[in-house]
Amino acid sequence: MPKDIAQANITIDVVIFNIINYQLHILLVQRATPPYHGFHSLPWWFVKRDEQLQQTATKVLYRETGVFCDYIQSFGIFDEVYRDPRGRIISIWYYAILDDTTIIPQSWVTQDRASFIPIKMIGTLAFDHNSIVQKAYEQLQKDIQWSDIIKHFLPPYFTIDQLKKYCEIIYNRSFEKRNFTKFISKNFTIKKTTQKEQYVAHRPASLYRFV
Amino acid sequence: MPKDIAQANITIDVVIFNIINYQLHILLVQRATPPYHGFHSLPWWFVKRDEQLQQTATKVLYRETGVFCDYIQSFGIFDEVYRDPRGRIISIWYYAILDDTTIIPQSWVTQDRASFIPIKMIGTLAFDHNSIVQKAYEQLQKDIQWSDIIKHFLPPYFTIDQLKKYCEIIYNRSFEKRNFTKFISKNFTIKKTTQKEQYVAHRPASLYRFV
DNA sequence: CTAATAGTGTCTCTGAGACACTATCTA
DNA sequence: TAGATAGTGTCTCAGAGACACTATTAG
Numbered sequence: 001m002p003k004d005i006a007q008a009n010i011t012i013d014v015v016i017f018n019i020i021n022y023q024l025h026i027l028l029v030q031r032a033t034p035p036y037h038g039f040h041s042l043p044w045w046f047v048k049r050d051e052q053l054q055q056t057a058t059k060v061l062y063r064e065t066g067v068f069c070d071y072i073q074s075f076g077i078f079d080e081v082y083r084d085p086r087g088r089i090i091s092i093w094y095y096a097i098l099d100d101t102t103i104i105p106q107s108w109v110t111q112d113r114a115s116f117i118p119i120k121m122i123g124t125l126a127f128d129h130n131s132i133v134q135k136a137y138e139q140l141q142k143d144i145q146w147s148d149i150i151k152h153f154l155p156p157y158f159t160i161d162q163l164k165k166y167c168e169i170i171y172n173r174s175f176e177k178r179n180f181t182k183f184i185s186k187n188f189t190i191k192k193t194t195q196k197e198q199y200v201a202h203r204p205a206s207l208y209r210f211v
Numbered sequence: 212m213p214k215d216i217a218q219a220n221i222t223i224d225v226v227i228f229n230i231i232n233y234q235l236h237i238l239l240v241q242r243a244t245p246p247y248h249g250f251h252s253l254p255w256w257f258v259k260r261d262e263q264l265q266q267t268a269t270k271v272l273y274r275e276t277g278v279f280c281d282y283i284q285s286f287g288i289f290d291e292v293y294r295d296p297r298g299r300i301i302s303i304w305y306y307a308i309l310d311d312t313t314i315i316p317q318s319w320v321t322q323d324r325a326s327f328i329p330i331k332m333i334g335t336l337a338f339d340h341n342s343i344v345q346k347a348y349e350q351l352q353k354d355i356q357w358s359d360i361i362k363h364f365l366p367p368y369f370t371i372d373q374l375k376k377y378c379e380i381i382y383n384r385s386f387e388k389r390n391f392t393k394f395i396s397k398n399f400t401i402k403k404t405t406q407k408e409q410y411v412a413h414r415p416a417s418l419y420r421f422v
Numbered sequence: 423c424t425a426a427t428a429g430t431g432t433c434t435c436t437g438a439g440a441c442a443c444t445a446t447c448t449a
Numbered sequence: 450t451a452g453a454t455a456g457t458g459t460c461t462c463a464g465a466g467a468c469a470c471t472a473t474t475a476g
Contacts, residue, residue, distance in 0.1 A: 004259050004260050005220050005257040005258070005259060005260070006220070006221055006257070006258045006259060006260050006262070007218045007219070007220065007298070008218070008219055008221055008258075009216050009217070009218065010217055010219055010301065046216045046217070047216070047217045047219075048215050048216060048217060049215050049216070049217050049299070051217070052290055052291075053288065053290045053301075074287070074288060076285075077264065077285060077288065077303065079263055079264045087218070088260070090221065090264075092288065142353075142357070146353070
């Protein structure tokens with residue numbers, strides 16, 4: 001093996017999406033040290049010797065939320081040739097989706113000041129994290145067109161109206177009820193259950209689930 | 212920095228696409244050493260200390276073809292936790308597009324037995340390279356929907372029929388001439404020139420170019 | 423003129439968008 | 450019954466597909 005091969009440290013940055021109160025949120029951590037002291041940044045960590053990248057991403061998610069999720073996906077790489085004496089660092093970006101019934105434990109595994117911030121309220125982040133968030137959001141919008149990924153935002157049982165609202169949030173546009181119903185019954189593999197929503201002061205909607 | 216952080220070597224694997232004689236080809240190299248001795252594999256190389264990943268990808272392309280191209284794009288990562296004493300290796304996948312007028316120099320920079328193989332003729336490749344090629348092809352098809360990437364396959368001046376045939380090759384389906392004309396004039400930024408194709412025994416078609 | 427492909431007119435069909443209607447539940 | 454949302458019927462419009470037509474070149 002040639003002598004001048006890069007020996008890089010690898011870090012995983014994770015953009016964690018969650019829809020709370022019908023608003024798209026992202027998990028951010030407040031930095032306690034320079035640089036960018038006090039600024040929000042994406043949660044990240046180093047890949048350890050015997051870890052797959054995906055494992056590290058899962059661990060970063062767990063460390064900040066106390067939960068695991070079933071959808072975590074790589075969407076890009078950032079490589080800057082550092083002159084840092086500690087060596088070169090390569091960042092690999094992941095995004096993860098949490099469904100809105102996930103209960104985030106109150107006591108985090110770490111002491112990081114992590115919180116979900118509405119994506120529309122995000123200010124200036126540390127490093128180039130604003131552009132990473134933007135790229136993750138664009139990737140999410142693209143990926144959702146090719147699959148059933150939207151289901152990872154939803155609880156196991158949901159109403160058509162809820163699915164419609166979640167789609168509207170991700171796509172940042174509105175859909176007409178009738179046309180939306182026609183679209184999903186043609187393009188999604190969802191199934192009507194015999195159950196109905198409860199505690200509503202009107203005709204209750206049927207609950208559906210992904211099959 | 213913690214002690215148990217992965218110090219990985221990074222390699223770049225490149226899937227080089229080219230349309231030759233109206234067939235989609237991929238550049239493959241015949242392996243001269245075990246493992247998979249004699250099998251075809253994708254061209255690859257290590258990232259050097261002071262190189263950006265993209266630079267390495269460009270160099271891999273140059274080394275095998277003697278040319279540079281203006282479209283080269285990352286589309287995935289492969290990480291296996293090697294127990295190899297030389298250390299961990301992470302592979303980053305790129306795909307590149309060459310246009311069909313590119314003259315590939317006869318004497319390669321390296322002595323690798325590199326050749327363009329029609330994608331439909333590819334047999335069993337070394338390692339998991341069959342699945343990488345498949346992923347690259349899928350990514351190419353997706354990316355082309357969002358942009359003018361098809362132009363990188365084409366010479367600077369081309370006819371509508373040529374553009375149509377190239378689209379048919381990438382999408383692996385046929386288009387109807389009239390509808391295709393309507394589609395591209397609405398969705399592509401191409402411009403008719405005053406030039407016409409030459410040496411044809413029939414009405415010559417106008418030449419177009421991307422703007 | 424003929425042969426061949428370039429390039430266009432227009433009908434159909436499918437699916438998104440718009441909007442009004444009926445259905446079914448609680449209070 | 451009133452109020453509210455669930456769920457459906459159907460018209461319109463834009464774009465893809467199909468197909469036949471006219472245009473223009475070489476020989």
